[in-house]
Amino acid sequence: MHRSLLLTLLTTAIAVLARPPSRHPHSPSAAAAPGTIKCPIIFDGRIKTTTQLTDFDSYSTSPFNPDYVKGQTLKWSDIIKFPSVSPSRFDDPDQHKPIEVTISDASIFMNQRGFRRAGLQFQGDSNTGSAGSKGVKTIHFSVRWDNARPLNLSHEYLNVWHETADYSANQFNFEGGAILGQTQLPADTWKVLDRNNRQIWAVKIEREGWQNFAITVDYEKNTLQVYYSKDDEPLTAVTSAVYNNNAGEGQFQIGILKKPTGTSDVVNSGYQSPNLDEGLLYGGLFVEDSAGGCVSL
Numbered sequence: 647m648h649r650s651l652l653l654t655l656l657t658t659a660i661a662v663l664a665r666p667p668s669r670h671p672h673s674p675s676a677a678a679a680p681g682t683i684k685c686p687i688i689f690d691g692r693i694k695t696t697t698q699l700t701d702f703d704s705y706s707t708s709p710f711n712p713d714y715v716k717g718q719t720l721k722w723s724d725i726i727k728f729p730s731v732s733p734s735r736f737d738d739p740d741q742h743k744p745i746e747v748t749i750s751d752a753s754i755f756m757n758q759r760g761f762r763r764a765g766l767q768f769q770g771d772s773n774t775g776s777a778g779s780k781g782v783k784t785i786h787f788s789v790r791w792d793n794a795r796p797l798n799l800s801h802e803y804l805n806v807w808h809e810t811a812d813y814s815a816n817q818f819n820f821e822g823g824a825i826l827g828q829t830q831l832p833a834d835t836w837k838v839l840d841r842n843n844r845q846i847w848a849v850k851i852e853r854e855g856w857q858n859f860a861i862t863v864d865y866e867k868n869t870l871q872v873y874y875s876k877d878d879e880p881l882t883a884v885t886s887a888v889y890n891n892n893a894g895e896g897q898f899q900i901g902i903l904k905k906p907t908g909t910s911d912v913v914n915s916g917y918q919s920p921n922l923d924e925g926l927l928y929g930g931l932f933v934e935d936s937a938g939g940c941v942s943l
């Protein structure tokens with residue numbers, strides 16, 4: 647080999663070796679800085695990169711309740727998957743990774759044969775007396791469609807909500823698909839519905855990339871406010887603080903609850919297509935304290 651060429655190669659090799667390690671070794675060019683969480687975190691459902699699937703089966707290792715809300719024959723390690731996509735806005739790529747929540751024919755909770763459901767509850771979010779049910783709190787979640795396990799938008803899906811302690815109502819509902827009894831609403835949207843199931847905001851369901859949402863629940867002033875962005879963009883308020891009856895305490899839930907068609911008794915009967923294999927990706931799950939108007943954008 648020519649002496650000067652050898653020298654050039656050597657110099658290049660030394661320069662490469664001397665370079666500091668990349669912060670994002672798997673995506674050096676595409677990595678954007680994660681969103682900054684500026685308010686106190688009340689419940690942290692962000693998943694560490696080191697988390698194993700079986701960690702979701704135990705109170706000592708899961709950020710969620712390992713026993714609820716799922717089919718009895720399933721463990722959370724059967725239900726959750728680790729998708730290979732880049733993390734969402736409020737997950738730090740160095741520390742966190744997304745999850746996928748799935749449903750199958752076995753996703754029957756207790757004797758609720760009309761529903762197929764798998765719902766995560768934050769550890770510590772007790773049904774009564776929870777910090778998540780008083781003051782002003784904002785729940786953050788990012789969702790992403792899975793083309794290999796698509797939801798069937800002919801059905802109504804409840805994906806993120808806060809249910810009252812007596813299970814008689816939900817203070818808010820984040821839903822997709824065809825809302826039962828509200829055929830005027832397009833099926834192909836993510837919708838935020840208030841306690842009376844009235845839509846307060848909706849956006850088209852994307853088939854690529856992350857869609858980021860935050861919902862501020864003001865338990866003192868009885869309002870809801872919705873924030874939204876795509877991919878790595880900062881959240882913006884897409885509604886004002888609209889009146890909503892937020893009384894009744896209860897718990898947050900995140901995942902998939904697929905309602906049946908063709909029945910007035912959705913809990914116990916109706917049609918569900920067999921051989922179900924559906925899922926939805928989630929990232930950036932946390933609840934923050936929005937006292938004084940603090941919301942991470």
Ligand SMILES: *[C@@H]1O[C@H](CO)[C@@H](O)[C@H](O)[C@H]1NC(C)=O
Pocket residue numbers: 798799800801907917918919
């Ligand atoms: C979607 O749901 C409808 C209503 O239950 C059903 O008729 C249809 O077969 C389902 N489609 C798929 C692809 O499962």
